[in-house]
Amino acid sequence: MAIWDFVKDAGKSIFGKAEAATPKAAEPAAKPAQDAETTRKVNALKAELKALNLDKDDVHLTLRGDTVKIETRGADRETLEKLILAVGNIEGIAKVEADLPPAQGDAKEPVFHTVAKGETLSAIAKKYLGDANKYNAIFEANRPMLSHPDKIYPGQKLRIPQ
Incomplete structure (x- = not known):
């Protein structure tokens, strides 16, 4: 576990x-x-x-x-x-x-990010996905917990799509 x-x-x-x-x-x-x-x-x-x-x-x-x-x-x-x-x-x-189910095929371990004060989804996307414009991929990976890309807060943990 x-x-x-x-x-x-x-x-x-x-x-x-x-x-x-x-x-x-x-x-x-x-x-x-x-x-x-x-x-x-x-x-x-x-x-x-x-x-x-x-x-x-x-x-x-x-x-x-x-x-x-x-x-x-x-x-x-x-x-x-x-x-x-x-x-x-x-x-x-x-x-x-x-207990996460076993990864299928070439699936990687989940990546989670804890939001720091002042961070945006664009900054997080640039860090993990290499392109700030891919912020929507992080937003979609965290639906339905996120209702809008601008509504994140310090301490919140987000899924980062692989």
Whole structure:
């Protein structure tokens, strides 16, 4: 299982305030409050994946502290890379664990880039793809997490197409 590191304090805020979550009445009283909070956060992560159209039936998320483990049987390599980024680029998540499917043919290991302050997709494209005008390839490789090429932020991790 591979582990990807993310900037814990950067990303989309989806967890909200802990006080807003109330444990379900059906939960046994013996369960600690931590379990209710973890369940609430996993549900928020699943809702985010659904909003991005990445919520396949066989995607299972496990949250331990600030680490999310993704398990899936049906996702191809590109989809799993997007799942990793969609979950990892959430504020409060520091690590994502997942097993990537084996590379097909001459496919290379995924390349991820963490956006630095002041960087643009054009600068990132020049660095990795040799041409600033290829920024759209990076934008497309990160859809649906990116809605516009200018909407990237420091600490965000992006897929670099090979």
